[in-house]
Amino acid sequence: KNEVEQSPQNLTAQEGEFITINCSYSVGISALHWLQQHPGGGIVSLFMLSSGKKKHGRLIATINIQEKHSSLHITASHPRDSAVYICAVRTLTQGGSEKLVFGKGTKLTVNP
Amino acid sequence: DTGVSQDPRHKITKRGQNVTFRCDPISEHNRLYWYRQTLGQGPEFLTYFQNEAQLEKSRLLSDRFSAERPKGSFSTLEIQRTEQGDSAMYLCASSFILAGYNEQFFGPGTRLTVL
Numbered sequence: 001k002n003e004v005e006q007s008p009q010n011l012t013a014q015e016g017e018f019i020t021i022n023c024s025y026s027v028g029i030s031a032l033h034w035l036q037q038h039p040g041g042g043i044v045s046l047f048m049l050s051s052g053k054k055k056h057g058r059l060i061a062t063i064n065i066q067e068k069h070s071s072l073h074i075t076a077s078h079p080r081d082s083a084v085y086i087c088a089v090r091t092l093t094q095g096g097s098e099k100l101v102f103g104k105g106t107k108l109t110v111n112p
Numbered sequence: 113d114t115g116v117s118q119d120p121r122h123k124i125t126k127r128g129q130n131v132t133f134r135c136d137p138i139s140e141h142n143r144l145y146w147y148r149q150t151l152g153q154g155p156e157f158l159t160y161f162q163n164e165a166q167l168e169k170s171r172l173l174s175d176r177f178s179a180e181r182p183k184g185s186f187s188t189l190e191i192q193r194t195e196q197g198d199s200a201m202y203l204c205a206s207s208f209i210l211a212g213y214n215e216q217f218f219g220p221g222t223r224l225t226v227l
Contacts (some may be wrong), residue, residue: 004154031214041149041201043218086154090214097168098214100145102154 003027006087006103013110019074021106023087026068031090033100034061034072036083043086046072077110084108116219118204124225125194132190133222137206144187145216146179147203148172155203161187162209194226 004025013019023032034046047054047061049070054061058077063070074081087103117136125131137144142163147155158177159169163184173179176194181187191198201223205216 033216035218041203041221041223043155043203043205043221045215045217048215088154097160099157099160099168099170100147100155100216102147102156104152104154 002103003091003101004087004089004103006085006106008106009104010107011109013077013108015078015110015112017077017110019077019081019108019110021072021085021087021108023070023072023103024068025070025087025089025101027089027091027101029089029091030098032063032070033088033090034070035086035088037086037105038083046085074108077108079110079112082109116204116206116217118202118219118222120222121220122223122225124227126227127194127196129194130190130192131194131224132188133202133204133224135187135189135204135206135219137186137204138208138217141206141208141217142184143207143209143214143216144181145205145207146187146189147205149201149203149221150199155201158189191224194224196226199224199226 031050036044058075060073084105086105088100119134145160146158149155161181176192179189201221203221204219207216
């Protein structure tokens, strides 16, 4: 079982719909990141959070540390939101250093 | 500052050849990370540097892989005797550690295809 699980794997929505992507993790973490990856590979950091909720424009990220679960919400979705959304957790390696462990990503397609 | 840059963006090579990738982090970022991403998967940690010191290497990083960060600025990742299984996107990220705050900024990646 992967340390970071995302659902759904693929998501198709109509423009304007409210979208939720979920992330569950099984390791101890110091922070959780939501990342956006467009075709071509570049990754953009959307949020880094360790508790509660953050909002940026139409994007909202929440985390429940006790339940080891985070959600990314997109309100009023738009075709330009089409991308792969990746959840990553910051955890410790066996050597005591920090590293990011990534989920496999959720491919979002928003149709006009 | 234009962010993290990587060069080249694409590399096609024949099996058995050596390849080298470069990453230029955001200036004054003291941490630099290398990740590998295969098709349909999330990135996987390879190694990271704090300034010029390589502090951690994943078991994914075989003896054919070597990374350096001379002078604590840019970094290179070399793959010797490439194999088809090395085909992937190689991502670099940098961050500045301050009081536990460690947000990583990613480069555009280098896509390697080994024929």
